[in-house]
Amino acid sequence: MNLKIVNYGAGNIKSIQFAFQRLGYHAVLTNDANEIIKADKVIFPGVGEASSAMKKLKESGLDKIIPELKQPVLGICLGMQLMCHYTEEGNTEGLGVFDTQVKRFSNTVKVPQMGWNTVSNLKSDLFKDIKEGDYMYLVHSYYAVNCEEAIATTDYEVEYASALENDNFFGVQFHPEKSSKVGEKLLQNFLEL
Amino acid sequence: MLTKRIIPCLDIKDGRTVKGVNFVDLRDAGDPVALAKQYADLGADELVFLDISATQEKRRTMHDMVLKVAEQVNIPFTVGGGISTVEDVDDLLHCGADKVSINSSAVKRPQLINELVYKFGSQCIVVAIDAKQIEGEWYVHLAGGTIPTDVKLFDWAREVEERGAGEILFTSMNHDGTKSGFANEALARLSELVNIPIIASGGAGTVQHFVDTFKDGKADAALAASVFHFGEIPIMDLKQELKQQRIPVRI
Numbered sequence: 001m002n003l004k005i006v007n008y009g010a011g012n013i014k015s016i017q018f019a020f021q022r023l024g025y026h027a028v029l030t031n032d033a034n035e036i037i038k039a040d041k042v043i044f045p046g047v048g049e050a051s052s053a054m055k056k057l058k059e060s061g062l063d064k065i066i067p068e069l070k071q072p073v074l075g076i077c078l079g080m081q082l083m084c085h086y087t088e089e090g091n092t093e094g095l096g097v098f099d100t101q102v103k104r105f106s107n108t109v110k111v112p113q114m115g116w117n118t119v120s121n122l123k124s125d126l127f128k129d130i131k132e133g134d135y136m137y138l139v140h141s142y143y144a145v146n147c148e149e150a151i152a153t154t155d156y157e158v159e160y161a162s163a164l165e166n167d168n169f170f171g172v173q174f175h176p177e178k179s180s181k182v183g184e185k186l187l188q189n190f191l192e193l
Numbered sequence: 194m195l196t197k198r199i200i201p202c203l204d205i206k207d208g209r210t211v212k213g214v215n216f217v218d219l220r221d222a223g224d225p226v227a228l229a230k231q232y233a234d235l236g237a238d239e240l241v242f243l244d245i246s247a248t249q250e251k252r253r254t255m256h257d258m259v260l261k262v263a264e265q266v267n268i269p270f271t272v273g274g275g276i277s278t279v280e281d282v283d284d285l286l287h288c289g290a291d292k293v294s295i296n297s298s299a300v301k302r303p304q305l306i307n308e309l310v311y312k313f314g315s316q317c318i319v320v321a322i323d324a325k326q327i328e329g330e331w332y333v334h335l336a337g338g339t340i341p342t343d344v345k346l347f348d349w350a351r352e353v354e355e356r357g358a359g360e361i362l363f364t365s366m367n368h369d370g371t372k373s374g375f376a377n378e379a380l381a382r383l384s385e386l387v388n389i390p391i392i393a394s395g396g397a398g399t400v401q402h403f404v405d406t407f408k409d410g411k412a413d414a415a416l417a418a419s420v421f422h423f424g425e426i427p428i429m430d431l432k433q434e435l436k437q438q439r440i441p442v443r444i
Contacts, residue, residue: 014289018264048314107388110413112316112359114390116238116443117195135196135443137269139316139359156195178269178291180233 001191003027004039006066006079008056013045016076019177023188033065040071041191046078050102050142051090053078067095072193073169080164080171081142089142098164098171100147109157112141117154117162119174124151124165126172128189134182136162136174144173196441197407198238198414199428200392201421203228205244205274208254226261232421233268236428238443240266241294241362241416244274245337256288263289271319273362279308286313294319294362297335300344303356310357319392320358322349324379325366331379338366346379347386354387361387362416364394372398372420377410384411392416400426400434407440 003020005013007029020027027043028035036042044066046053057063066073066083075083075097084094087102094102105111116135119127136154143160146153152163154173164171170190176183204211209223229240242262244255259272272285273294282293299306299320309318323338324331324346331346350361363383365376375393383391390413393406397417406412420426432442 014287015263015291018289019267021264022267047316110388110390112389113195114316114360115195115198115414139269141315175269178267180267184267 001025002038002040003043003191004036004041005029005043005045006036006062007031008053008060008062015175016043016045016177019184019187023184023191025191031060031062033061036062036065037069041193042066042069042071042073044073044075044079044083046076046080046082048078049090050078050081050087050092050094054082054090054092054094057082063095067097070168072190074190075169075171076177077140077173077175080173081144083164083169083171084144087142097169098144098147098149098166100145100149100161100164102142102144104142105157112139113156114139116179117156117174119152119154119162121153122151124163124170125193126151126163126165126170126186126189130182130185130189136172136176136179136183138162138174140173144171194441196238196443197412197435198392199236199403199431199442200239200241200414200416201232201237201428202241202243202394202416202418203422204418205242205255205258206246208258211245225258226265229262229266229270232428233266236432236444237268237421239268239414240270242270242272242274243294244272246275256284259285259288259290273319273321277305279305279312282309282313282318286317290317292317292319292360294321296321296323299353300333300335300342300349303352306353306356306358310359315357315359315389318358319360319362320353321362321364322346322353323364323366326376326379334366338364338369347382350383350387354389358389360390360392362392362394365396368396369394371396374398374402375406375410375412375415377406380406380410380412384413390414397426400431403431404435404438404440407435408438 150161277298
């Protein structure tokens, strides 16, 4: 399988590469638009701050490429947030793949949310053989507002969209690459889509 | 619901675990990678590796270890010990560490926190604080708790949060190694004072100590070493008991 991880200089992506390696797949890092377009599956990762990550995407022209992709694309963490149409972080316009916006948790809860929380209201083949109430590992200060495209929700201050799906685009707020066996199952499911 | 985290801490010297680990079915108890994998399988929520190597040269062996752990372990881990520059952090994150923990270097030069947060984001910057209560007042200590400073714990915690750290790992020097329970009063005050997660460290001896630090100490996570390494408290038994006590945990 031709599996590519979009490498636009945002955060630690080694963990994602290692997670696929544990599943027996070789995921290649690239920022080459042609390579990404030709891939069977694309991972769009991201850790860090939204506006600077978006700036890097624009510099490489990938902001135009990603929304046009036809193969399954999985955004992870900040990657998922950048696929929404807007994020409050750095007042940033996103790629608009998902029809929802990203807001900051209020100070009534500890920010960032850090640790293991449950996923519920699971839809989509991405969660095949993953149970309601299974745990995923999350680290984030901003969340996607619940919407019709939500295929999983998580409770922290509010019930928010912890996974999204629109056509060939998928996004997860949690880190499947760090979510033990359940996370590995989700990555396996993505590869089998 | 977000669960409370249980975090085994491994001391690493020259790329090997120290302090003796007496663990089930491990052929090489000195191999941090094998140990980390085992902890992940046994239900640990995260791991902390603390590098206590004496020299910079020996620290390089840490990079190989981090790379191997990242390759083989499917839960998050933090690396701490002797980190003092942006380059140190860059190297460790590139090897696959999820978070780094800084301690003395942040006290000596607080601006380091801002620099790290700017470059890598809050989510991967943990500030470890070792403090000791002296005549009623908590003071920050350096170099593994051996060097006292006149920095007060609660002032420092607030500053650490303002500078953007994502998490605080608080170790009470009064409790560390005593197995008499965590410093819950100070922990609860910390939790009320700052709005970032607090990891309780120092003093774990019994299952009840963990119950207390989550209930009374309001800790978000609890870290311990010997009670886990010597199998005194199996992690799953601990989590079952916490669940019984209505403390949310991942089982």
